[in-house]
Amino acid sequence: MKRESLVWMAIMLIGATALVGRAAFTSKGMGRQYVHAVSGPDGQIRQYEPATQAEYQRAVVANPNQTEYQLSMPRTIGLWVAAFFTLAIFSFLYRDNPFYRIAEAMLVGVSAAYWMVVGFWDVLVPNLLGKIWPALVQSWAMPGLSGPEAARNLWYIAPLLLGIMLLWRLSPKGAWIARWPLAFVIGTTAGLRMIGFLHGDFLAQIRSSIVPLVVITTSAFDPWQSLRNLIVVSAVLCSLVYFFFSFEHTGVVGKAARVGMWVLMITFGASFGYTVMGRIALLAIRIEFLLDDWLWLIDPIHRRAVAIGFRIALGF
Amino acid sequence: MRDFITQQWWLLVVIVASLAPLVARFVSKGVLSTLRTLDRRWIFLLMAWAVLVPIYYIGVTGQTFPEVPSALARATFDEIEKLREGDPILLSFDYDPGTEGELSPMATAFVKHAAEKNLKMYFMALWPIAPQMIDNATDKVIKADYPNLVYGWDYVNLGYKSGYEAVIKVIVTNLRELYTTDSRGTALQDIPMMQGIENIQQMKLIIEVSSGYPGTKEWVQYGVTPFPDRIRLVAGTTGVQATTLYPYIPGQLAGLLGAIKGAAEYEKLVIDKYGGPHPDPKYLDALRRMGPQLVAHLLIILLIAVANILFFLDKRQEARR
Numbered sequence: 011m012k013r014e015s016l017v018w019m020a021i022m023l024i025g026a027t028a029l030v031g032r033a034a035f036t037s038k039g040m041g042r043q044y045v046h047a048v049s050g051p052d053g054q055i056r057q058y059e060p061a062t063q064a065e066y067q068r069a070v071v072a073n074p075n076q077t078e079y080q081l082s083m084p085r086t087i088g089l090w091v092a093a094f095f096t097l098a099i100f101s102f103l104y105r106d107n108p109f110y111r112i113a114e115a116m117l118v119g120v121s122a123a124y125w126m127v128v129g130f131w132d133v134l135v136p137n138l139l140g141k142i143w144p145a146l147v148q149s150w151a152m153p154g155l156s157g158p159e160a161a162r163n164l165w166y167i168a169p170l171l172l173g174i175m176l177l178w179r180l181s182p183k184g185a186w187i188a189r190w191p192l193a194f195v196i197g198t199t200a201g202l203r204m205i206g207f208l209h210g211d212f213l214a215q216i217r218s219s220i221v222p223l224v225v226i227t228t229s230a231f232d233p234w235q236s237l238r239n240l241i242v243v244s245a246v247l248c249s250l251v252y253f254f255f256s257f258e259h260t261g262v263v264g265k266a267a268r269v270g271m272w273v274l275m276i277t278f279g280a281s282f283g284y285t286v287m288g289r290i291a292l293l294a295i296r297i298e299f300l301l302d303d304w305l306w307l308i309d310p311i312h313r314r315a316v317a318i319g320f321r322i323a324l325g326f
Numbered sequence: 327m328r329d330f331i332t333q334q335w336w337l338l339v340v341i342v343a344s345l346a347p348l349v350a351r352f353v354s355k356g357v358l359s360t361l362r363t364l365d366r367r368w369i370f371l372l373m374a375w376a377v378l379v380p381i382y383y384i385g386v387t388g389q390t391f392p393e394v395p396s397a398l399a400r401a402t403f404d405e406i407e408k409l410r411e412g413d414p415i416l417l418s419f420d421y422d423p424g425t426e427g428e429l430s431p432m433a434t435a436f437v438k439h440a441a442e443k444n445l446k447m448y449f450m451a452l453w454p455i456a457p458q459m460i461d462n463a464t465d466k467v468i469k470a471d472y473p474n475l476v477y478g479w480d481y482v483n484l485g486y487k488s489g490y491e492a493v494i495k496v497i498v499t500n501l502r503e504l505y506t507t508d509s510r511g512t513a514l515q516d517i518p519m520m521q522g523i524e525n526i527q528q529m530k531l532i533i534e535v536s537s538g539y540p541g542t543k544e545w546v547q548y549g550v551t552p553f554p555d556r557i558r559l560v561a562g563t564t565g566v567q568a569t570t571l572y573p574y575i576p577g578q579l580a581g582l583l584g585a586i587k588g589a590a591e592y593e594k595l596v597i598d599k600y601g602g603p604h605p606d607p608k609y610l611d612a613l614r615r616m617g618p619q620l621v622a623h624l625l626i627i628l629l630i631a632v633a634n635i636l637f638f639l640d641k642r643q644e645a646r647r
Contacts, residue, residue, distance in 0.1 A: 060465075103370045128454040133488045136506050152507060157515030159506035202491065210547030210578070218577050277569065284565030284585055288428055290377060290622045291565075291586040294615050295427030297378050301385060308385025311608040 032305075040306040041093070043085035047078050058082065062313040093304040096296050138173075141166040219246050245273045330383060337382065341375055361636055369629065376625045380617035390613040391620065399591035402560045402581030405531060406439050413530040414446040414523065418545065419463070421537030422455040425564050431589040431612035432562035433459065433535045435596045437467040438609060440533075442600045446519055447481040448529065450505075452493055452540045457486050457509055466608060478517045485509030491544040498549055498557075501525050527556045534561040542571055546578045554578070562588065590616045 033040045046061035061079055069079040098113035136155065140147040144160040172191040179188035221242065225235040251263060252270030259267045301307045306314060331338060348368050351360050384390060395403070409415065417436060421429045440447050449460045460483050468475050475481060484505050487493045496504050501524060507513055514520045526532065532549065536542040542561040550559045558580050563571060565585030575582055583592050589612035597605045607614075 104367060125454055128486060129488055132454075132486050137487070137504060140506060152511050154507050154511040154513045154516070156513040159502050159514055202495065206491065206544075206547035206551075210551040214551060214578060215573055218573065281566075281569045284568050286565075286623070286626060287585045287587060287619060288425075288565030290619055291428040291615055292425065293373070293377050293427075293622075294381060294618045297374075297381055297618075298385075298615075301378070301382060308382060310385045310388070310614055311606075 038306060041086065041089055041304050043082045043089050045080055045082040045085065047080070060085070064312070064314055089303060093300060096300060100296075138166055138170060142170065219243060244269070249273050330387060334382070334386065337379070341379070344371060344375075358636070358639070361632060362640075372625060373622060376622045377618040380621045381614075384614050384617045388607070390610060391616050393590045393594045393613060393616065395591040395595050396588075398575070398582050398584070399588055399595060401576070402562075402583055402592055403439070403595040405558065405560050405580050406436075406443065406445075406533075409443060409445055409530050411444045412446060413443075414448060414519075414528060415440060415531045415533060416448045416450065416526050416529040417460075417533045417535070418450050418452065419456045419459045419535045420452045420541045421459060421535055421564075422453055423459075425537040426459070427615070428564050428586050428589065429535050429537060429562060430459065430462065431586070431593060431615070432583055433463045434466055434609065434611065435589065435593045436533050436535065436562065437463045438471075438600065439596050441468055441472045441475060442596075444480075445530075448484060448519075448523070449482065450484040451486040452490065452544075453537070454486050454488070457483065460509075471606070478512070479519055482517055482519055483509040490540040491548050494540070494544055494548040497526050498553065499525050499527075527553055529557070532557060532559045534559060536561055536563045536567070538564070538567060541567065542579070543567070546571075546574050550578050562592070586612050586615050586619060 029040070032038065033042075042063065044061040044063055044066040045058040046065065047055045048057050048059055050056045058080075066079040066081070069076050095113045095116065098109040101107055102110040131151075135147060135151050140152065140155055140160065141163045144155060144162055148155045148160065172194060175187050176191040177188075179185050219242065221239040223236060223240050223243065225232040225239060227235075248266045248270035250270070251266040252274065254263070254267075257263050298308075298310075302310060348360075406415075417433075417440070419433055421433075437447070449464070451457050451460060464481065464483070468481060485508060487504050489496075489504075493504060502514060505514060508517060522528075526549070532545065534542050534545050536545075542559075542563050545559055545561070550557050554577075559578070560581035560583075561571065561579060562583035563585075565587075568582065568584030568588070571579060571582055571584075583589055593610065593612045597609055601609060
């Protein structure tokens with residue numbers, strides 16, 4: 011075995027032993043999830059909602075035989091699986107490895123299945139089948155489907171036919187049939203987006219850029235607003251000049267283009283800064299998850315602090 | 327800080343031990359030579375410590391960094407603040423677990439603010455996983471701290487609809503064309519707060535928490551722009567798309583919270599007004615996450631500076647040759 015593999019195996023074994031030891035044999039514990047049973051008016055348990063360890067401890071102290079708050083094994087296993095996959099994805103930073111590939115394949119598979127199921131139940135059933143066969147959908151899948159929204163609308167046969175034609179692509183013969191609905195989708199999307207961009211971006215942005223360079227308020231000249239407007243207008247014009255390639259970028263045009271380039275650079279810098287901030291926030295929440303939810307090393311929102319306080323007060 | 331170091335000495339030992347091989351290399355091969363050939367994995371490790379240590383410190387001590395709200399955060403806050411009790415607002419949560427770190431603090435703060443103002447909240451989603459984000463926010467805020475707010479009377483989750491911008495385009499004029507039931511399968515006619523709601527032009531404000539496409543840009547293009555006098559929009563977005571949305575302010579977008587920084591500023595405004603003397607720490611998520619931001623940004627600035635110095639040193643050496 012290579013030295014590097016040996017070192018990694020030793021680190022993983024030590025880590026796993028420490029985790030099992032902390033989880034099973036220390037008073038602090040780690041990585042457990044609790045639930046709270048919610049009962050209906052008839053006293054029957056309707057559902058289980060997440061609960062904190064503090065709530066569980068409080069309930070146990072009040073009544074050691076209580077069953078309202080319980081350790082949830084499915085949620086606990088889910089938490090450990092989430093921690094494993096988080097570490098598996100992080101492991102790619104060191105090198106590509108089987109754990110990373112398992113996590114990646116799992117993510118892709120689960121996402122695809124989830125999208126399919128959600129698309130079927132949230133869109134196809136209520137918005138297509140529910141419009142064409144409302145009574146059938148009501149008796150089979152959506153008992154709550156009623157009222158004017160549940161009225162039969164046979165116009166929806168057209169999207170149903172287009173959908174079937176789109177799926178024809180999978181057939182060995184007549185794949186060309188799928189091109190018709192595809193053309194419809196592309197045409198509709200292009201038209202919709204063109205209007206959206208023309209109206210919401212192109213025209214609206216031109217209107218927003220036409221601002222007074224000398225701002226006079228009710229009382230007097232406003233130098234800061236005037237300067238701000240001047241910067242906005244100059245930045246827009248200079249950035250446009252930078253993309254104006256019909257003239258050589260020399261003289262006044264060259265200087266304006268150079269200012270435009272600086273404006274663009276500042277924009278890219280701001281974008282990069284914001285992107286960095288976003289990525290660090292994403293890393294932070296995963297580390298917070300590992301330290302708080304899984305390892306119980308920190309407790310920023312006091313989910314266990316009360317329990318610890320109880321334990322200290324009661325001497326266990 | 328001294329107490330923290332004394333009590334958590336083991337963390338210092340782990341950090342020093344993990345970086346010992348790098349220090350040894352600095353000593354044996356020289357600083358410049360090591361930096362020129364620095365393995366990117368050392369940078370990953372440094373970044374991990376730069377994020378982990380502040381999270382651990384803040385998690386143990388409970389301290390947060392001071393935050394000064396910017397004009398944009400204040401504008402967002404004021405838009406909600408000026409609404410009256412019972413006004414209907416639409417909250418479109420268009421994000422998934424991938425950007426939860428940045429956006430869930432905003433979502434939580436928006437829901438708390440709306441609950442404090444006793445506004446009628448209509449939740450919807452254009453992302454398939456976003457209904458769970460809605461449930462998270464309502465469980466965390468409404469169910470836990472505002473048990474007086476009743477589902478169907480004070481807030482409703484309309485759930486997810488596919489169709490991207492087409493959904494916005496339709497519900498702007500006819501909400502019931504797409505939404506026949508809420509996310510629980512209850513018919514809209516059986517939901518008291520849906521009585522008389524035909525389209526989203528009836529909303530006093532739209533609050534959009536957006537992670538990408540479809541998101542704030544589509545709400546501006548297909549919601550606000552065609553009806554500028556009837557629809558007002560504020561948004562909380564990821565840092566990646568924040569700069570693309572600035573041009574819409576203030577004409578098409580009344581307020582914008584950009585990334586975790588915007589969330590922290592807005593969180594402060596909400597907590598200062600409605601948090602009481604001892605605010606619940608679950609409403610301080612963004613303020614807590616500004617700690618790792620500070621240290622990680624300092625590290626990145628340092629790395630950029632070092633890389634530039636090395637670049638210019640190498641260039642000068644080449645010129646001398």
